Amino acid sequence: MRVIEARLITDAVARLSIRANTCLPDNVKAAIARARREEDWPPAREILDRIIENGAIEGGVPICQDTGMACVFLEVGQDVHILGGLAQAVDEGVRRGYTEGYLRKSVVSDPLERVNSGDNTPAMLYTELVPGDRVTITVAPKGFGSENMSRIAMLKPSDGLDGVRRFILDTVEQAGPNPCPPIVVGVGIGGTFDKCALLAKKALLRDMDAPSPLPFYAGLERELLEKINALGIGPQGFGGRTTALAVHIETMPTHIAGLPCAVNINCHVARHATEVL
Amino acid sequence: MTKNVTAPLDPETARSLRSGDSVLLSGTVYTARDAAHRRLCELAAKGAPLPFPIEGAVIYYVGPTPARPGQPIGSAGPTTSYRMDAYAPTLLRLGELGMIGKGKRGPEVIQAMKDTGAVYFGAIGGAGALLARCVKSAELVCYEDLGAEAVRRLEVENLPLTVVIDSLGNNLYETGRAAYLAQRG
Numbered sequence: 001m002r003v004i005e006a007r008l009i010t011d012a013v014a015r016l017s018i019r020a021n022t023c024l025p026d027n028v029k030a031a032i033a034r035a036r037r038e039e040d041w042p043p044a045r046e047i048l049d050r051i052i053e054n055g056a057i058e059g060g061v062p063i064c065q066d067t068g069m070a071c072v073f074l075e076v077g078q079d080v081h082i083l084g085g086l087a088q089a090v091d092e093g094v095r096r097g098y099t100e101g102y103l104r105k106s107v108v109s110d111p112l113e114r115v116n117s118g119d120n121t122p123a124m125l126y127t128e129l130v131p132g133d134r135v136t137i138t139v140a141p142k143g144f145g146s147e148n149m150s151r152i153a154m155l156k157p158s159d160g161l162d163g164v165r166r167f168i169l170d171t172v173e174q175a176g177p178n179p180c181p182p183i184v185v186g187v188g189i190g191g192t193f194d195k196c197a198l199l200a201k202k203a204l205l206r207d208m209d210a211p212s213p214l215p216f217y218a219g220l221e222r223e224l225l226e227k228i229n230a231l232g233i234g235p236q237g238f239g240g241r242t243t244a245l246a247v248h249i250e251t252m253p254t255h256i257a258g259l260p261c262a263v264n265i266n267c268h269v270a271r272h273a274t275e276v277l
Numbered sequence: 278m279t280k281n282v283t284a285p286l287d288p289e290t291a292r293s294l295r296s297g298d299s300v301l302l303s304g305t306v307y308t309a310r311d312a313a314h315r316r317l318c319e320l321a322a323k324g325a326p327l328p329f330p331i332e333g334a335v336i337y338y339v340g341p342t343p344a345r346p347g348q349p350i351g352s353a354g355p356t357t358s359y360r361m362d363a364y365a366p367t368l369l370r371l372g373e374l375g376m377i378g379k380g381k382r383g384p385e386v387i388q389a390m391k392d393t394g395a396v397y398f399g400a401i402g403g404a405g406a407l408l409a410r411c412v413k414s415a416e417l418v419c420y421e422d423l424g425a426e427a428v429r430r431l432e433v434e435n436l437p438l439t440v441v442i443d444s445l446g447n448n449l450y451e452t453g454r455a456a457y458l459a460q461r462g
Contacts, residue, residue, distance in 0.1 A: 051401065062342045065353055065425075067342060105425065106425065145357045178381060
């Protein structure tokens with residue numbers, strides 16, 4: 001049994017909140033640069049150039065002013081004992097990171113009363129038990145311009161692959177310019193209503209250039225990316241090839257009566273940062 | 278061609294801008310998002326004066342990150358505009374002539390723009406660090422309790438914008454996409 005003090009988790013969450021919001025991962029930068037090379041519509045190229053310029057700004061300025069809700073994913077080794085309150089430690093990390101990093105406080109404590117919590121807490125916390133004695137922490141700040149364009153459908157088994165394709169393409173079409181294209185499309189297929197949505201969110205954590213390890217779904221990802229980039233929405237919705245940078249699909253078993261499909265859209269500021277304790 | 282435009286807008290300039298125009302905007306703009314719009318419209322419903330001059334005003338839909346010491350503002354890109362659709366026609370009819378945001382607008386907003394000769398600008402969503410460089414000063418006007426959503430007066434210099442919807446109702450989200458798809462064949 002390994003003992004990890006909760007304050008170490010606080011420190012890591014604070015660091016990761018700042019890093020994720022101020023440094024775009026290299027694989028995201030590379031995906032945007034590739035899209036710029038492949039874009040053939042001049043107005044779209046101009047916008048991609050500005051986006052690249054924005055991503056290169058240093059000095060701790062957040063890439064986007066919507067520094068998001070802090071989605072925190074913890075993989076806790078089952079041979080670890082955490083000394084102190086875990087949820088409190090994570091929230092304290094968010095509080096500290098968002099204050100010390102000059103990040104925006106974008107959380108209201110009650111969805112209808114709508115009073116700002118003042119420190120961006122609580123985190124949207126997911127914990128998972130895994131083998132081993134380590135703790136892997138990922139902070140994925142999620143902006144709501146793109147979150148608001150996300151959808152879930154409880155499709156029928158008879159809707160099949162075509163129904164899944166249609167729902168994904170229709171979600172991107174309806175979102176149009178709103179989620180700040182070029183976007184990243186996270187898809188969950190299967191599970192229950194709740195698990196399906198979580199799969200879609202987790203799909204956004206995958207490296208931009210990493211296809212699904214399942215050959216069928218890797219092929220479906222390629223096909224959907226091509227279809228989305230034939231819609232013509234383009235960067236910022238002003239027209240062009242580059243509507244999406246990647247489509248990532250995650251799946252799990254589901255019920256004989258169901259075919260849940262969730263689409264979680266992310267903008268081109270596809271942020272997340274990870275540390276292992 | 279890029280047009281240099283000054284805010285607040287005069288009615289002739291607002292009407293002369295065309296969907297698809299690239300604009301560098303300089304002058305005074307006011308920030309407001311959902312919560313501030315709601316309060317402004319509550320004031321308007323009571324016939325009370327607004328906390329800033331609305332005649333010719335350009336409102337930027339933005340909730341910036343906090344400024345670091347020595348900086349006028351933090352990251353400052355646009356938020357999605359349709360959330361302000363419920364309130365925008367009221368402010369347009371009071372004299373607002375420009376809105377800066379990103380994303381689609383509803384038919385009632387576009388109708389109000391045509392009626393009043395107003396213009397909707399798009400700023401690049403997700404480029405808040407770059408856009409912040411065009412903000413030379415920021416001063417709190419009201420609603421400090423709203424935090425990032427407070428109303429601020431910004432002095433901007435050469436803020437790069439695109440006219441998305443003009444006062445005739447031309448819409449770049451429709452025409453830009455159609456033009457791209459047409460040349461692609």
